[in-house]
Amino acid sequence: MTHPASRRLIVALDFDSVDAAYALAKPLVGLVGLFKIGKQLFTAEGPDAVRQISSLGVGIFLDLKYHDIPNTVNGALRAAASLPGIELVNIHTLGGPVMMKSAAETLAAIPNRPDLLGVTILTSMDAMQMSAVGISGTPSKRALALAKLAKKSGLDGVVASAHEVKALRKACGKNFILAIGGIRPERGAGQQAVRMVNGPKGRRDDQSRIATPGATIRAGATYLIVGRPINAAPDPVAATHAILDEIAEAESSQK
Numbered sequence: 244m245t246h247p248a249s250r251r252l253i254v255a256l257d258f259d260s261v262d263a264a265y266a267l268a269k270p271l272v273g274l275v276g277l278f279k280i281g282k283q284l285f286t287a288e289g290p291d292a293v294r295q296i297s298s299l300g301v302g303i304f305l306d307l308k309y310h311d312i313p314n315t316v317n318g319a320l321r322a323a324a325s326l327p328g329i330e331l332v333n334i335h336t337l338g339g340p341v342m343m344k345s346a347a348e349t350l351a352a353i354p355n356r357p358d359l360l361g362v363t364i365l366t367s368m369d370a371m372q373m374s375a376v377g378i379s380g381t382p383s384k385r386a387l388a389l390a391k392l393a394k395k396s397g398l399d400g401v402v403a404s405a406h407e408v409k410a411l412r413k414a415c416g417k418n419f420i421l422a423i424g425g426i427r428p429e430r431g432a433g434q435q436a437v438r439m440v441n442g443p444k445g446r447r448d449d450q451s452r453i454a455t456p457g458a459t460i461r462a463g464a465t466y467l468i469v470g471r472p473i474n475a476a477p478d479p480v481a482a483t484h485a486i487l488d489e490i491a492e493a494e495s496s497q498k
Contacts, residue, residue, distance in 0.1 A: 245273045248490035251460065253304055253422065254483070255279040255470035261288040261295050267474055272299050274483045277330060279468060281306040290326055297328025304422075304468075306402075308362050310335035313345035320349050320359075329357045331422070333402055336361035336389040340396050347397030358400065358420060361393035366404040366425035366453070383407050390415055405454030405462065412463030422466040425453040428486050456486050460493035 254275045256264040261284065268278055278301055284292050285307060297303055305323050309316045309332075316334060323332050334346050343361060350356045363386035364373065370381050378385060386407045391414055393401050400420025403411060411421055456467055469486060476482035 246484070246487045246491070248487045248494060249274050250276040251465070251467055251490050252483070252487060253277045253279050253466050253468045254473050255281060255306075255468060256296065257281060257283050257470050257474060259283060259287045261292045264292065265295055265299075267479055268296055268299055268301070270480050271473075271483055272301055274480070274487065275301055276466065277302045277304045279304040279306050279470075282308075293326045293328065297326075301328075302330035303328045304331035304333075305329050305357075306331075306333055308333055308335055309346075310338045311342075313342045316342055316346050317349040320346055321353070324350060324353045324356055331360060331420075332357045333360040333362055334398075336363055336393050336398075336401070340392055343393060343396035343398055351397070359398050360420060360422055361389065361396075361398045361401045363389040363393075363401050363403045363407070383410065387411060387414060390419075394419060400465065402468070405459040405464070408459060408462035408464050420465045421463065422468055423454075423459050423464040424468040426456055426459060426467045426469045426472065426486075427453045428472050428482070429455040429457065429489055456489040457493035460490050461497065 252275050254271060256268060256278050258264040264284055278296050280292055280296060280303055293303055293305065309319050320332060323329055334343065336343065347359055350359050364382045368382060373382060373385065383406055386403050387410050390401045390403065390411050394415050400422060402422045402424060404425045405423050408421055408423060459467055473479050473482045
């Protein structure tokens with residue numbers, strides 16, 4: 244049965260094989276808005292992973308974060324758009340306005356094209372890491388500036404962290420897609436999964452800017468991207484339901 248909040252949830256299939264990804268994805272059909280196929284699965288299995296997962300009837304977010312010269316990015320986007328079930332694709336906003344505008348124009352010429360998102364500042368990066376690679380300011384300020392540039396360049400939305408959602412929604416308008424990573428559930432099996440991944444001594448995971456599903460929805464997110472809290476949970480279906488319940492509660496509080 245479809246959950247009323249399922250349209251908001253993107254589940255990351257972070258696996259080395261399409262068999263493992265399919266085994267997780269199949270029980271989640273009806274609970275998930277999109278499945279995300281990223282570099283790990285796509286590198287291991289290639290386009291066949293997209294074909295097999297899309298056969299479940301759920302759309303795909305192809306998360307390959309293209310970042311190259313415009314001609315190369317455009318060719319990759321055309322290839323991505325030709326795969327079955329692709330509803331979202333993304334590029335790095337740090338590729339600059341020429342690359343972003345060219346990418347948007349390339350997809351605009353394709354019938355039934357996927358939406359194009361820009362990756363702003365990775366949710367694993369904090370101010371210290373940004374400074375180490377020559378990017379000044381705070382993650383939130385840089386993400387906001389890059390999102391504005393993405394919108395001006397013709398992109399449909401951005402991938403960002405929950406810490407920037409309110410400012411991004413205010414700056415970019417109600418129709419701009421905000422796909423938010425770094426989601427850590429407040430309760431339930433998903434929270435247990437994060438603790439298991441981090442280890443008994445509470446090792447910090449690689450997400451620096453995190454937030455709960457409810458807080459992120461209330462701030463104005465379009466989609467929540469969830470990986471380990473579901474795919475590392477002992478019971479992924481139960482973990483998914485718990486996250487969807489948090490989303491639904493947040494949506495109800497906004498009415």
